[in-house]
Amino acid sequence: MRTGTMAAVVFVAALCILVPVPFHSHAAAAAVPVLDAEIAEGEYAHSASFSSGAFNLLWQVEGDLAFFAMVARTGGYLGVGFEPELMMKDADMVVGWVEANGSAFVHDSYSMDSFGPVFRDVDLGGTDDLLGFSGQMRDGVVTIEFCRPLSTDDAYDNDIPREGKTKVIWAVGSELDPASLPSNAGVGVIDMSSGGTESAWDASTFYVPGLALALGLALASVLLAHRSGRAHSFLGAASALSLLGTGLPALIFSPGTSALGPWGIIAPLALLLAAAAMGGLAWLGAWNRRWERAHLWMALAALACLALALLTALSI
Incomplete structure (x- = not known):
């Protein structure tokens, strides 16, 4: 889980993804x-x-x-x-x-x-x-x-x-x-x-859920090591629901071409990855520990998309 902790630290420096406004x-x-x-x-x-x-x-x-x-x-x-x-x-x-x-x-x-x-x-x-x-x-x-x-x-x-x-x-x-x-x-x-x-x-929509996702990964290495993963699971589920609840309405009801061109795909991609990492793969991991690694890497990919979107947006 050290990889998750490092990724979370990187993400905290970025903190949020940006949403298109047409x-x-x-x-x-x-x-x-x-x-x-x-x-x-x-x-x-x-x-x-x-x-x-x-x-x-x-x-x-x-x-x-x-x-x-x-x-x-x-x-x-x-x-x-x-x-x-x-x-x-x-x-x-x-x-x-x-x-x-x-x-x-x-x-x-x-x-x-x-x-x-x-x-x-x-x-x-x-x-x-x-x-x-x-x-x-x-x-x-x-x-x-x-x-x-x-x-x-x-x-x-x-x-x-x-x-x-x-x-x-x-x-x-x-x-x-x-x-x-x-x-x-x-x-x-x-x-x-x-x-x-x-x-x-606009750089505010995913600020809180993105931070929750990062904290969930950071805490995983500590909490799961002591077989106390409830806080990690709670943060993960909360961040996934928050990402979907705030991001999908913005993507559906605010269509438009991103000023960043191809980078516009990052927002929906990050949402899908977060939902998969925090939901389906976590459920599968409860039945088969082989899915735990996939759960981790999907969560890391979601964080990478969120951080990359912020960094590219800084060029506007």
Whole structure:
């Protein structure tokens, strides 16, 4: 079982696999957008619809300025982040919401870590570099518009390219408090000049079940050596069910082409390997010890797929 322990240690450094989030882009000729929370047809040059319309982002570059609009059906906040390092870490965020009295609040913000928290730039010693914003809620749909320079001198802002691709993250909250967990979120890659878009990955879905799988393998060498494998079996079963329960719905209901191309096969492959390793082969091993080795190697293969998916995703 030493092999299992070493693989688990390697995986803990990776921790999670990423799940594809599909979206579609549209482009049209446009004049300079007006920040009035009213989106006229063709007002923005480019737009992208994320997660089957759960979040819509529109954008246009004019000189040294970038105009954006966020649109989603919600009673809570909307957020978009530019150029995160991994998940939310170091993302240049803009978060906005509309109060019940119609007042709109939009903040230039920054995400400190992979899972937040998100702070206003001014609270971190930076500056609010939004040059203007507006927001409204109508018929359950929130619209937030804002304008900012492509480049600032603020340490808590990331440059937005005039041309070419930029990675974005987005979130829709069911509550007005931006510190609350989002009800929907995702990742995308947009082209600021052409309007082209690509699928990207969100690194949080398999975080906990993947860690449980790694711990199950690591503990196996200790627990089974003392003929106390219940904890190992529990962790293995829990991780397999979690992987299937969180991963399969994402794969079924979020189809799309992976930004990593052929690497997209890693996600379903890892799920199948994990299910086989934690389920069928473990059951067979109870009847015939020859299957125990197959159970181990299938689990190791699942971990390798999970870790490889993360490493390849870091190149986005």
